[in-house]
Amino acid sequence: MSSFALEVKSLTKKIGKKTIVDNVSFQVKKGEIFGLLGPNGAGKTTIIRMIVSLINRSGGEVIINGRDLDDEFTLAMDNLGAIVENPEFYKYLSGYKNLRHYERMALSDIPGSRIKEVTELVGLEEAIHDKVKTYSLGMRQRLGVAQAILHKPSLLILDEPTNGLDPQGIREFREYLRKLANEGTSVLVSSHLLSEMQQMCDRFAIIERGKLVVISSMNEEKETDIHDVEFEVNDSVRAADLVRRYFPDAGLAAKGLQRLSISAARDTIPEINRMLVENEILVYEIINVKASLEERFLEITGKEREAYQA
Template sequence: MALGIQLKDVTKKIGGSTIIDQLSLDIHKGEVFGLLGPNGAGKTTTIRMIVGLMAITSGDILIDGISISKERSATAHKLGAIVENPDFYLYMSGLDNLRYFAKLQDKKISRKTIDDVVRVVGLTESIQKKVKTYSLGMKQRLGLAQSLLHRPKVLILDEPTNGLDPAGIREFREYIRRLASEQNMTIIISSHLLSEIELMCDRVAIIQNGRLIRTETIKERPDKENFEKPASQVVIELADSKNAEQLLHQKLPSLETRRSGEQLYIQADKEMTAKVIQLLATESHAIYRVRDGQQTLEDRFLEITNEKGEAYADAHSQ
């Protein structure tokens, strides 16, 4: 798959300390990609380097295959970004603000383009009103409109839903999904909130202390048409887990199992789970309980971001 953004061993040092440590990411075209990490993880620093607001100490970033360190201006016009809360002229209308920003661009931006982005962000009805009458959510969308004016291929949003209410967040999420699917845009969104990233993104990179902890595909986003239902962990509690495991090894040699006390952990989809339970029952195993043992992304995020998680991060970054 074609890459929209590639980070290659990106490192940022400020003073004596390493803020970003050899961060590598491959982000596909048309993908909504989340940068997830607790405060201070290095999300804003990473984004500032991608959009060229901060120099890279070592490594490189490619936008649409073009190196930002070698061809800054060629990459700049492919990018749209909201890095900090955008400032607007409060006593001008939303439309006049956008016209003003459009004039500041190198290339000519037509009235039709302005109307189009206003429609995309859902501000058509209030675009003639003064920005001071806008809600926070509307200002956020005006910021998004501004970043879309020059028709970027890549959109980068740093904690874009900060300060939005739940309804605003929901609306925003829908716009983002629409941009990605209708315009095949590559979108990076940073957040310290897993719940948000999970609902908006196709994949997520968890970062902590400037390091990549892991990248995950979000499989069960509610708006996905047929989200995958892969094998997941199932926990079976039974009287004799040891013999049960032996039986399963014999009859279903490809099944992955693990045992701890009365608990037998298996890696199985629905059909396999049914088969396993039937087999155990046929052999008169007393089954006490069967439950879903899948670790959610949230479990993993919490594990990573608590103290135990730091030990994990250190052990895995060597």
């Protein structure tokens, strides 16, 4: 059995002479939350719609839990749960009766206790017997997740799942996804809310103009050995002069009277600290500054656009 919940190989979508998705490949590991990021129109939703077979592929392969979608379509899809747009339900039925309806439609047998399990997992125990028309948007999203995982899929795919949710609803939804991942379900999620993706995902891919431009771990340091740090000192102006004199290759910016922002190789940071102390600069704190996902996203997509326009 494959060690990946999802493998996308050279996925391509063309409409006429226009290439919407261009040779995209990535893998989603078992038990991880993988984010698909990109500006509006980058091709994220097209990729997802091809994976779940809502639209045809122009080229490429989709393998779900080791099963090729072209060769074993039914078995591959049985390992998949998805919410591609806002989940739709029979509004005049209760949440429970909606889940019973989906249970009867499932390809594989679902034990009677499973509805209770997924209801508890998404936190709908108190409202599951209420009519769906009384549910808030957040509750409907949670019911959608319950329906999507009812048959215990190995992979859950969500396209913009937090659209319309308030901050509390987004936080709760993030916690439900982490709980699913901890129990072994892999999640592929597309979203434009970068701050939420930073808290939610283990790894991410950035799509720009239909092409995959980077795949990275959320905690991964930049491939170069350059680190951004902030020194808190008693005299940032004098400290900056010393750094310029002894370490002319270091990136440098004074941030107020007691803050000094420095970009330098990792092994250079303690040398800078030693030099400052030897020159009677008081160093109160050294803070490692990690770029936010938003900053990394803008940096990467900005470079891609410059290259495209060149």
